[in-house]
Every structure is written in C-alpha cells, then in structure tokens.
Amino acid sequence: MRVYWLCPQGVTLYLNDRTLFLSLSGENRVLAINIETQEVLGDYTTGEAPDGIGYSPLVLQKTISY
DSSP states (O other): OOHHHHOEEEEEEOTTSSEEEEEETTTTEEEEEETTTOOEEEEEEOSSSOOOOOOOOOOOOOOOOO
16 A cells, blocks of 8 residues: 555544544545554544644434424
C-alpha cells in the first residue's frame, strides 16, 4: 500500500479508546482501525478530499409527533 497516495489528514479515537478513525484525503474515505490488532474494521466513502475528522457521543433521534 502506498501511504503517500492515501494522504492521511485527520485522526480521532472512538469512545472505547481501541478504535481509531483516519481520514484519507487522497482516497476520499475514512478507515476505522482496531489499534490493538491493526485490523481495518470499516472503510467509509466520504466527499472529496476529507481534511479532518471528529467524534461526538451525541446521538440524534427522530421524533414523531401526531
């Protein structure tokens, strides 16, 4: 894998401190990586050239009212 082409731009840790999210600007995607095993847990397509990433524990819910 040619890391220079991937252009890692941003990194953040998930709440469990074992999952790292890495934005890859050159590939237009974000990887979720297990820090202990170095296994890729998820590979997510993004918009063009993601240049950062953040995490929020906030969960949004859809409210239905009649």
